[in-house]
Ligand SMILES: O=C(O)CCC(=O)C(=O)O
């Protein structure tokens with residue numbers, strides 16, 4: 001099996017580092033995003049205590065009775081807020097749904113921007129008040145870490161460092177808390193059912209907390225599946241299709257999946273929490289001129305982030 005270099009980078013060395021450290025960070029994340037599309041990030045601003053609290057709340061949420069959870073599955077929201085039950089999301093190109101249930105939290109606009117009207121309200125869990133406050137805190141911290149990461153990427157792309165700032169401010173980002181539920185009888189599910197089928201993320205970048213549990217794998221350019229491991233509380237960060245499109249494939253949105261554990265371990269839950277960093281809906285995903293030349297002809301038609309998201313939600317069965 002080929003080895004894949006997924007560098008471990010210190011975000012604090014970018015935010016508070018010397019000019020040389022900042023440049024090094026931009027070069028390192030840019031190179032990794034160009035080659036494998038994945039990095040792990042330490043010193044990202046979320047304490048171990050906050051992450052532990054988050055996981056405690058996520059476990060409590062999915063342990064609620066099925067009837068209670070279904071009360072929060074709101075038709076017409078395409079799963080973008082509140083609960084999405086088992087068997088609802090199917091990776092693009094697959095027929096069998098993923099073995100997961102999830103809850104999604106969206107943007108809270110607090111500065112009076114008219115953009116607030118574009119987003120459905122978040123759904124609060126009456127039974128778990130701390131779930132609501134903790135996930136909101138995690139959302140804001142990951143949004144901030146993501147904004148810094150995009151600054152480093154902008155520098156790598158020879159853009160103004162703040163190029164992405166007003167595109168992700170009040171953006172349509174989603175915090176997804178995920179439960180890969182226990183399967184007591186593996187023969188009761190379709191033979192081809194997996195925790196998360198091979199897919200690419202839709203958004204600009206994804207920041208994942210908790211991928212240290214086994215199962216996440218990325219597809220190398222040679223066509224091999226390679227396990228992604230994170231150290232302790234590190235974040236796994238990967239490129240999504242919107243950033244790939246904007247950069248005309250200079251930065252790679254790498255296919256990944258979550259495989260099932262061995263049969264005897266299917267009875268154990270797996271939890272994870274990805275944050276899908278999205279821009280505002282009217283951001284143009286038109287490929288950057290600096291990423292197009294004779295060797296790299298323009299690959300994609302122009303589209304806005306909002307139009308693109310709609311198209312993709314239809315493909316995975318969340319939007320009709
Ligand atoms: O659960 C994980 O480790 C990854 C989940 C994922 O790739 C996704 O929800 O897009």
Ligand SMILES: [Fe+2]
Nearest residue numbers: 199200201256
């Ligand atoms: Fe993903």
